[in-house]
Amino acid sequence: MHRYRTHNCGELRDGQIGQTVKLSGWINSVRDHGGILFIDLRDHYGLTQIVIDPAQPFYKGVEHWRVESTICFVGKVVARIPEAVNPKLATGAIEVVAEEMEVLGESLVIPFQVAKDEDCNEALRLEYRFLDLRRQSLHKNIVLRSKVIARMRELMTAKGFMEIQTPILTSSSPEGARDYLVPSRIHPGKFYALPQAPQQFKQLLMTSGFDRYFQIAPCFRDEDARADRSPGEFYQLDMEMAFATQDDVFAVNEEVLHAIFSEFSDKMIDNTPFVRIPFREAIEKYGSDKPDLRNPLIMQDATELFRDCDFKAFAGVVASGGAVKTIAAKGCAGQPRKFFDDMIKFAQSVGSKGLGYLRWIDGEVQSPIAKFLSAETLNQLKELGGVGDGDVMFFIADQKKEATEIGGAVRTELGKRLELIDANVFKFCWIVDFPMYELDDEGKVAFSHNPFSMPQGGMDTLLNKDPLDILAFQYDIVCNGTELSSGAVRNHSPELMIKAFDIAGYGKSVVESKFPALYRAFQYGAPPHAGIAPGVDRIIMLLADQPNIREVIAFPMNQKAQDLLMGAPGNVEPNQLRDLHLQVKLPKKAEQPTESPA
RNA sequence: GGGGGUGUAGCUCAAUUGGUUAGAGCGCCAGCCUGUCACGCUGGAGGUUACGGGUUCAAGUCCCGCCACUCUCGCCA
Numbered sequence: 001m002h003r004y005r006t007h008n009c010g011e012l013r014d015g016q017i018g019q020t021v022k023l024s025g026w027i028n029s030v031r032d033h034g035g036i037l038f039i040d041l042r043d044h045y046g047l048t049q050i051v052i053d054p055a056q057p058f059y060k061g062v063e064h065w066r067v068e069s070t071i072c073f074v075g076k077v078v079a080r081i082p083e084a085v086n087p088k089l090a091t092g093a094i095e096v097v098a099e100e101m102e103v104l105g106e107s108l109v110i111p112f113q114v115a116k117d118e119d120c121n122e123a124l125r126l127e128y129r130f131l132d133l134r135r136q137s138l139h140k141n142i143v144l145r146s147k148v149i150a151r152m153r154e155l156m157t158a159k160g161f162m163e164i165q166t167p168i169l170t171s172s173s174p175e176g177a178r179d180y181l182v183p184s185r186i187h188p189g190k191f192y193a194l195p196q197a198p199q200q201f202k203q204l205l206m207t208s209g210f211d212r213y214f215q216i217a218p219c220f221r222d223e224d225a226r227a228d229r230s231p232g233e234f235y236q237l238d239m240e241m242a243f244a245t246q247d248d249v250f251a252v253n254e255e256v257l258h259a260i261f262s263e264f265s266d267k268m269i270d271n272t273p274f275v276r277i278p279f280r281e282a283i284e285k286y287g288s289d290k291p292d293l294r295n296p297l298i299m300q301d302a303t304e305l306f307r308d309c310d311f312k313a314f315a316g317v318v319a320s321g322g323a324v325k326t327i328a329a330k331g332c333a334g335q336p337r338k339f340f341d342d343m344i345k346f347a348q349s350v351g352s353k354g355l356g357y358l359r360w361i362d363g364e365v366q367s368p369i370a371k372f373l374s375a376e377t378l379n380q381l382k383e384l385g386g387v388g389d390g391d392v393m394f395f396i397a398d399q400k401k402e403a404t405e406i407g408g409a410v411r412t413e414l415g416k417r418l419e420l421i422d423a424n425v426f427k428f429c430w431i432v433d434f435p436m437y438e439l440d441d442e443g444k445v446a447f448s449h450n451p452f453s454m455p456q457g458g459m460d461t462l463l464n465k466d467p468l469d470i471l472a473f474q475y476d477i478v479c480n481g482t483e484l485s486s487g488a489v490r491n492h493s494p495e496l497m498i499k500a501f502d503i504a505g506y507g508k509s510v511v512e513s514k515f516p517a518l519y520r521a522f523q524y525g526a527p528p529h530a531g532i533a534p535g536v537d538r539i540i541m542l543l544a545d546q547p548n549i550r551e552v553i554a555f556p557m558n559q560k561a562q563d564l565l566m567g568a569p570g571n572v573e574p575n576q577l578r579d580l581h582l583q584v585k586l587p588k589k590a591e592q593p594t595e596s597p598a
Numbered sequence: 599g600g601g602g603g604u605g606u607a608g609c610u611c612a613a614u615u616g617g618u619u620a621g622a623g624c625g626c627c628a629g630c631c632u633g634u635c636a637c638g639c640u641g642g643a644g645g646u647u648a649c650g651g652g653u654u655c656a657a658g659u660c661c662c663g664c665c666a667c668u669c670u671c672g673c674c675a
Contacts, residue, residue: 035632049635067625084633092635109626112609116636118624119610123667176675196675223674450675486675548668559668 004072010046014093016077023048023096024072024104026134028115030065041073049095050075058101068107068114074100126564129555141544141552148264148540149216152237155256161214161239166201168194174514175451177221188581194220197533200518202240203490206529207521214239216536227548228482228538231561240531246473246489249530250430253477257428257534264543267424274428282431287408292481293427295415299407302326302395305380311372317397324397325407328385329414333359333392350409351402356395360387426479426542434474437467437504447504449474453488455500462499477534479542487532494522
């Protein structure tokens with residue numbers, strides 16, 4: 001007989017009745033009836049009920065039977081009497097009558113319940129992550145994560161992609177997020193950087209002749225956390241394809257994402273190809289470059305209709321070059337006054353001066369602003385919004401950028417409050433045609449996204465078009481309002497690179513010195529190539545229907561980028577600093593080194 | 599760095615307008631119980647109301663500060 005077990009806790013059925021078995025696992029719960037005692041023994045695979053007769057000598061070891069201790073039982077599998085069969089358990093038809101017991105690992109009193117699904121302070125969960133991970137919901141998420149990643153590898157490999165590891169210790173790249181740095185012992189004063197993504201390596205692999213690359217790639221960015229953004233590190237299904245167009249990348253990703261989402265979720269998923277929305281249209285209609293298409297509301301432009309109206313608040317905004325955005329919401333004219341007041345408050349909370357609205361009730365328009373509008377204007381608005389009795393149109397007037405942003409926020413809020421969002425579907429879209437450049441805070445032309453993206457139209461557009469009108473072969477994939485990834489057709493031409501950087505104010509020497517590897521590689525026969533890198537954690541978050549990304553990461557850091565279980569970041573020994581030629585100069589506020597967490 | 603929320607027993611929460619000894623469920627400890635499966639029953643222990651000030655006859659409750667966690671803006675090419 002095996003040292004610890006002949007079966008796991010999820011596999012015994014009536015077929016094993018009569019056999020003597022050995023099981024090891026955690027004590028999930030104890031039910032002591034005095035004359036008979038039941039233990040639910042739990043492992044990764046399931047629960048099995050152990051029955052203990054008080055006559056057994058080990059019955060007296062009761063102090064060792066605290067829940068979450070690990071115990072090994074030898075016993076006989078018996079059928080439960082019909083009334084005692086538990087249909088909720090896979091092993092509910094049988095139980096194991098204990099004949100021998102061995103405590104393998106005792107547990108202290110646990111700080112929060114493992115067997116019961118109750119809320120618990122997250123800091124405590126992180127500190128005792130090993131216990132939290134035993135709990136069903138989190139355990140299940142990590143299992144899902146493992147299966148999804150395994151399936152991603154299968155799908156990618158089947159499509160001819162090769163998984164290739166790229167360095168974790170690399171050089172700092174000049175643009176993008178803040179880097180995590182690692183000091184060099186051998187080169188005093190020099191630093192490695194952890195990669196924010198294997199971007200340059202995968203492009204180098206393309207120039208190295210590997211036709212299709214992928215990697216479940218760790219990425220490190222020293223930026224602040226969000227619900228869908230874990231600080232420190234995250235994973236991407238990173239991929240790159242040689243001699244490929246934007247459509248080739250879309251086709252591969254539509255197949256892979258459709259397969260993953262349909263195999264690992266019961267929700268309805270869009271058929272491929274996924275809808276494609278140009279960036280500018282997304283901003284106009286949804287006020288966002290990551291619209292949640294489950295929300296049926298769209299924004300429209302009503303600027304011209306208010307230009308000459310008597311409603312001075314709006315006409316004034318239009319006269320000063322602003323815009324009026326409108327959202328038509330069907331069937332909500334009957335909402336109580338409070339609904340509209342709350343929407344106005346919401347609009348103000350996101351920076352709006354107000355929120356106008358027109359309600360069509362019983363063939364009449366009801367609104368504080370209706371009296372300022374001519375019958376003709378009202379009809380035109382009605383036509384624009386496609387509205388009728390029982391419907392409402394909301395209006396935001398502001399400078400164009402603000403009106404669009406506020407309108408986007410109002411659209412999302414209306415979708416929530418009117419319960420327009422179907423929680424049982426996944427709606428995908430590609431956002432395409434991102435602008436290559438935008439104006440930065442100082443009004444200078446700057447790359448708006450990836451400086452390595454290929455401008456649409458090539459050298460001709462770079463030379464002849466207004467930089468702000470140049471589009472890039474740059475795209476995002478969005479699911480239910482979550483941005484899963486950005487990607488691009490890359491700029492593989494040294495001449496185009498130099499020109500593209502020139503427009504953003506960087507000379508040739510900058511390209512040569514900041515991106516020496518790519519620049520050099522592209523002068524030795526680079527294949528046109530394109531890629532993308534969907535975020536693995538976010539995909540699993542969506543599949544597992546979790547509200548924050550820490551629920552799908554085994555050992556996440558908290559919002560302040562601390563690992564409360566391991567105590568990272570922590571202090572190090574003076575000799576370690578000496579080896580690295582480092583001297584710590586603390587900010588004034590923290591005279592003492594901060595205590596390590598946990 | 600800015601804004602919002604939360605912080606009361608090991609855990610989840612309650613405590614009327616500022617007013618008696620800060621309560622409940624779960625957990626823990628002790629006892630009882632032969633068919634439970636979130637077993638049940640009886641009893642018990644457990645509190646610097648995050649922390650530090652202030653107002654008041656009186657503060658969990660009001661004010662100021664501060665810390666922690668979280669959501670968010672900035673940030674994330």
